[in-house]
Amino acid sequence: MVRYLQRLERLAPMGYTAGVHIRFASPLYLRSTYPQAWQDIYAANSYSLRDPLVFWGISQSGSIRWSKINLPDPFGVLDVAADHGLKFGVVSSCGKITSRTIVGVSRSDREFTDPEIDEVAALAEALHEIAEPPGELTPAMIEALRLVGDGFRHTAAAAEIGISESALKARLSSARERLGARTTAEALRMAREYRLI
Incomplete structure (x- = not known):
């Protein structure tokens, strides 16, 4: 898992968040390297319940640039993120709705290229696969x-x-x-x- 997270870190100069196997609104594994000030504001304002990136990731599979997400943002989560340097980003989502993996990456200088988006998607899939929970118990x-x-x-x-x-x-x-x-x-x-x- 570490090598995939290191690759995400290289791709995302402003950081990333990986929520792996999200079940019942809680991930099996969660890692965020976004700026601490942004993480603090995000937690204090319960933005995970209001974040259009999370909504998109839960409702869709695939990858999309943040700028292309056409969902309401009544709490201005993306504007506040941009104030903290998270101006451009990608969200990638995979897995069944009952056990979803969502990865978000960000940078401050430019949009992610198509090959970079493909790499984020491949890393999300790899994280999802290696962290697969075991089968059900009897x-x-x-x-x-x-x-x-x-x-x-x-x-x-x-x-x-x-x-x-x-x-x-x-x-x-x-x-x-x-x-x-x-x-x-x-x-x-x-x-x-x-x-x-």
Whole structure:
């Protein structure tokens, strides 16, 4: 992931924001290198709920220059961004609506060229692909992870759902394998991060 982010950084002199696998209005991974003053204003004014770039990225797949986005901006988000040097930019969006990746890049001196836009799109696709959340867990795996996460020891968790301790351990092992986790604690953390439980 780092090499893709480094390429974005080289493409975007005024910074970038990458929201990877946005599910339920929250990204699995978020990184922004825009100027800190802009990030502070953006957060303080809840611009993520008002930003036409975000609206475009959620509703469309593909790439577009900021100047070509034909959406209302009643809060003047793009004007305030321009005041902070983010005058030209591109937004690229990919993935299903239920797990969208949106990347925005900016510069202060000129519009992005078509080859640069193609590279931003390729980087967004690459970030989306390498950060793909694991497949869904079965209800049995979720139940086992939840009980362990609630502090039940294996014996007590197994008794709680009426199975043997070895059956519980098998469910936990399957969950670890599906998530690519080394330990049950890591599997539990990942399942929560991916909103699988």
